[in-house]
């Protein structure tokens with residue numbers, strides 16, 4: 001099992017999200033996640049969004065420093081373009097990219113770049129937030145993602161143990 005989480009966004013109001021990549025905030029967010037999860041190390045910590053108001057070197061430098069301290073295992077990026085991935089790779093090893101990809105949002109140029117770079121690509125919202133979640137559509141949606149390459153690892157979410165079982169069996173079949 002690998003525990004992954006994200007830091008670097010705030011919710012100023014219900015249904016509103018904004019990037020917040022100030023080094024002090026990123027550090028506090030990692031520490032808060034460690035406390036909440038009761039862990040010494042986050043296996044994979046994504047920068048949720050690159051904050052355009054803060055130098056990228058400072059944002060990744062903070063996560064890198066926490067990696068050196070043993071508090072983060074690997075650093076990932078989320079919702080990024082190929083250009084951002086290339087730029088970020090100059091500051092830090094990018095261990096995973098988490099971007100939206102599903103049967104509705106079908107195109108992301110970062111998918112191919114990740115394949116070329118050997119970076120795991122993690123499609124978020126793989127069931128289009130539940131719109132693709134019913135019966136065969138769920139299997140079709142996950143199989144479509146899995147056949148895009150061995151570097152692709154979708155992260156469907158559920159709060160329902162029966163759905164979890166369905167997801168696991170569909171995903172296991174997709175890998176065979």
Ligand SMILES: NC(=O)c1ccc[n+]([C@@H]2O[C@H](COP(=O)([O-])OP(=O)(O)OC[C@H]3O[C@@H](n4cnc5c(N)ncnc54)[C@H](OP(=O)(O)O)[C@@H]3O)[C@@H](O)[C@H]2O)c1
Pocket residue numbers: 048078079098099123124125126127128129130131133134135138155156157158159160162163164166167
């Ligand atoms: N990086 C980012 O900016 C970003 C943005 C959005 C999401 N994410 C991440 O992506 C992951 C998944 O995203 P998501 O939750 O938005 O969307 P999703 O995985 O596409 O869809 C989840 C929805 O599908 C339903 N579902 C799952 N399996 C089902 C089944 N077998 N039958 C019927 N319904 C089923 C779930 O309801 P039940 O609970 O009832 O099963 C839930 O409402 C999460 O880890 C999330 O943190 C990341």
